[in-house]
Amino acid sequence: MKDMRILFQGHGSLRLTTGAGKVVYIDPYAGEGYDRPADLILVTHQHFDHIGIDKMPRNDGCVVIQSFDALAGGRHHSFSACGLEIEAVPAENKNHSRAECVGYIVRGEGLCLYFAGDTSYFPEMDGFAQKHIDYAFLPTDGFYNMDAAEASRCAELIGAKHAVPIHMNPRQQLFDPAVAEQFTAKNRLIVKAGEEIEL
Template sequence: MPRLYYQGHGSYRITSNHGMVIYVDPFVGGGYEKPADLILVTHQHSDHNRVELVRRAPGCQMITEREALAGGVYHTFTVGVAQIEAVRAENINHDPRECVGYLLTLDGIGIYAAGDTSTTDQMHSFSQRRLDYALLPIDGVYNMGPGEASACARLIGARHSIPVHMKPGALFERACAERFSAPGRIILEPGEEIEL
């Protein structure tokens, strides 16, 4: 089974059935010992782009918002066994011209890596994708808070929703995570890993 390891804040690692290793928004925590085959960066804020933490396997590819939104168009990529589609991310603190989220498919699992965002006009269409996991920021300072994120989770309709990016300057905050309410909610603490 593919696995997801939560490093803390907005950082996590996904490993496919075939051993492909993907890091999303590296910044904090442990779990960087596996060399990356793919690094995804949603935007260039300093708590999402510490790519120097990641050891790279031969042929490692990196996709940032620059490639994902080149020419003002949201692009789609295939890297190994993974398909990656860039989608809109935005709020008062995040310019949609400089930020993206990603819809990631591997091993038959659909994952929405939201990055930093509040509600977007694309989210209503995500329910048609029958996603398995949505990872949503909930800090309520730089992004939507737990209430809005809970509404987004219901709109997106993923089988499971995971709160991330809970408190500026912290890896994790249980009280904030508990305020996030969605069907199939999974709360992960830094260092926890689940089968997808």
Template sequence: MAKLLFQGHASCRITTHSGTVIYIDPFAGEGYDLPADLVLITHEHEDHNDLGKVPQKPDCTVIRSTDALAGGQYHNFDIHGVHIQTVPAGNRNHNPKECVGYILTVDGVTLYHAGDTSTMPHMVVLAPRKLDWVLLPVDGVYNMDPAEASTCARRIGGKHTIPIHTDPSYAYNHTQANRLDCPGKVLLEHGQAIEL
């Protein structure tokens, strides 16, 4: 079974049952001790793309938003037994032509990391997929606030939703995280891990 370590802010590490190590938006927290097989960057803001923190295996693949959106098309990838679907992301602070979210399928589990975003039209069509895990930003400054994120979470209909990017200062904002109101809410503080 895959494991998710929430490192903080929007940074997380996924380790698959077979030992594949995936980092998404490296920047915050600890837990950069495992060499990466795959690194996903949702956009090129400094709080999402600190590759210097990530030790990489010789055959590590790094997918940046520019790769995922090459030619103006959202691309899918199959790497190390992980399927990655690129989906839209963006808002008034994040140009949708430069930002993406990722839906990963790993060990039979689906996980949607929305990146920095507000409500996007594609979220409605995700509901029939019954995603297992959804990670949504809730800071209310650079991204949607908890009320909008709650609406998005219900629209997406994932089994579990984790609030991320809870504060523009990069700290964990308990108040913002707790204000997310949706079925299946899971609160993870920086450094906490769960089985997916």
């Protein structure tokens, strides 16, 4: 089996390809790389820059998990799809209500990935080190979300092996090198828009 790969499409959009060949889009909206048919689409909240779920073709049986699915009945749900275990977790700040927004922790093929969505620090994050996260994808724009300094502190708290700054600019700029440099977590991994890495 091949290793997982992730493409940072830019802004808050990512495309995960599993070792088994399943294609997962997280918060589709920005950049390129929507040519591969989706097997799973994860949406953290309903703001326009996270819900481009019609940008890509879909394979038969494609599963779409939106924030309102993840929060059905007022609690955070977990799902299984494409050989992955998906756990919805809180996301919140002054611009994003925890009643409407989530992050996702995705486990599979020996890896644990945290897609924070749009958020700042929240109390449950204190326990995330116990989840043994390998890669955390954290917003850093400092306008709609926490800034790079707060995201750096959250990265240290989470204790992921690699912390990747995304969602860097309130004007939906795909990648902002100045903000990336302000993200100073010791486990920092800079991934530029359009770059795909092996996990």
